[in-house]
Amino acid sequence: MRIAFVSFETVFHRDTETNQRFQTVLEQLAASGHDVHCYCAEFWADESSTVERDGITYHGVATGLEARGSFLARLPFVLAGSSPDVVHATAQPPTAVLAASVGATLARVPLVVEWYGDGGLADDRWTRLAAARGARILTPSELVATWVRERGADGDRVETVPNPVDLERIRDVPAGDRVDVIYARRLDEGANLESLLLALAELRDRDWQTTVIGDGPERATYERLASDLRIDDRITFAGDCSLEERIAAYRGAHVFAQTAEHCVFPTEMLWALAAGCVGIVEYHVDSSAHELVEGWDRGFRTTSEAELADAILEAGDLEYRAFDDRFADYDRSAVTEAYLEQYRTLQEEYGLL
Incomplete structure (x- = not known):
C-alpha cells in the first residue's frame, strides 16, 4: 500500500x-x-x-x-x-x-x-x-x-x-532490582509527583522502597519535599534512563503510580503494566491514564493522597509479575x-x- x-x-x-x-x-x-x-x-x-x-x-x-x-x-x-x-x-x-x-x-x-x-x-x-x-x-x-x-x-x-509497546522487547530484558513502587515521567510542573510523595509519607511506618525515573526542572523541589517528609532514604531518584533500563526497572517493580495532571496517552505506564506492574492512577480531568486500568483487577483509580496510600497497601496483596499478556492488543x-x-x-x- x-x-x-x-x-x-x-x-x-x-x-x-x-x-x-x-x-x-x-x-x-x-x-x-x-x-x-x-x-x-x-x-x-x-x-x-x-x-x-x-x-x-x-x-x-x-x-x-x-x-x-x-x-x-x-x-x-x-x-x-x-x-x-x-x-x-x-x-x-x-x-x-x-x-x-x-x-x-x-x-x-x-x-x-x-x-x-x-x-x-x-x-x-x-x-x-x-x-x-x-x-x-x-x-x-x-x-x-x-x-x-x-x-x-x-x-x-x-x-x-x-x-x-514492544512485548517481545519486554520479555527479552531481564528484571531489575525489586522495588515496591515506581514512578516515571519528566519532572516538570505537570508531573504532580507530590501526590505520590504525600501518599508514601502516610505509609512511612511500613517497609517500602520507591524509584523515581526522570529528570527535569522540578527534580530538586521534589527531592527537597521527600527530605522534608523524612522519606528520602527510601526513594531513589534515578534521573533519565534508557528504554532498556526503564523496562528492567518496571519488570522489577510491583506497582507503577501515575499521578500526572496532563496525559493524552500514558505510554510509559503502558510499558510498566505490560512488564507486570500493578497500575495505580490518580484521576485528573485532563489525563487519560485511568482508561488503561478501568475494569482491570490489577488496576486502581484514586482521587486523593489518602486513596493512593490505601491503593498501594491493597496492591501489595497482589502477586508480583514480570510480564502481563493482557496487553497483547497494544x-x-x-x-x-x-x-x-x-x-x-x-x-x-x-x-x-
Whole structure:
C-alpha cells in the first residue's frame, strides 16, 4: 500500500509527543513493507527535494518551518500527483488538515486525520474547520476523542488507536532490582509527583522502597519535599534512563503510580503494566491514564493522597509479575494492523479495493 503521510513538522524538527507518535506510525508501516512517503517541511541540509531514512521517503514541500504558507499552498497539488492509496495527516497544525483534505479529494482517495493533543486542543476557527475533515479521525484515547468531538468532529468517524509497546522487547530484558513502587515521567510542573510523595509519607511506618525515573526542572523541589517528609532514604531518584533500563526497572517493580495532571496517552505506564506492574492512577480531568486500568483487577483509580496510600497497601496483596499478556492488543504488530484495517475499510468504502 502506498501511504502519503502529511506532517509539516517532524521529529527531526522537534521531538514532541505528537511528532513521536506520528513517526512511530511511519516506521511501523515501513517496517511492514508498505510504500511510505512523508510530505513535510525540509529538515535536511542539502538541496535535494527528497531524502530516504529507514525505508521512509521524506518529501520537502517547503524549505523549512518558516515557510508554512508555501507548504499549505503546494501540498494539495503535490498529493494529487503522488498517486497514494490513502492520505494520512497529522492535525498539527490544523491548517495542514485543510490542505491535505483538498489534496486527498484531488487524488480521489480517503483522508485519515490523526489528532494527538499533547498540550490540549485549541478552540478556534481553524481547529473546528479541521475537526470536520477526514473520512476517519484517529485519536490515542477517549479523552482526546472527546476533545475532537467537542470541536465539531462527527463522532461516527472517530476511532481510538493507542500508542504501542514492544512485548517481545519486554520479555527479552531481564528484571531489575525489586522495588515496591515506581514512578516515571519528566519532572516538570505537570508531573504532580507530590501526590505520590504525600501518599508514601502516610505509609512511612511500613517497609517500602520507591524509584523515581526522570529528570527535569522540578527534580530538586521534589527531592527537597521527600527530605522534608523524612522519606528520602527510601526513594531513589534515578534521573533519565534508557528504554532498556526503564523496562528492567518496571519488570522489577510491583506497582507503577501515575499521578500526572496532563496525559493524552500514558505510554510509559503502558510499558510498566505490560512488564507486570500493578497500575495505580490518580484521576485528573485532563489525563487519560485511568482508561488503561478501568475494569482491570490489577488496576486502581484514586482521587486523593489518602486513596493512593490505601491503593498501594491493597496492591501489595497482589502477586508480583514480570510480564502481563493482557496487553497483547497494544503490541506494535497489533497497533500496526489496527491502522491498516482503518485504511482497508476506507478503501473499500471508496470503491478502491
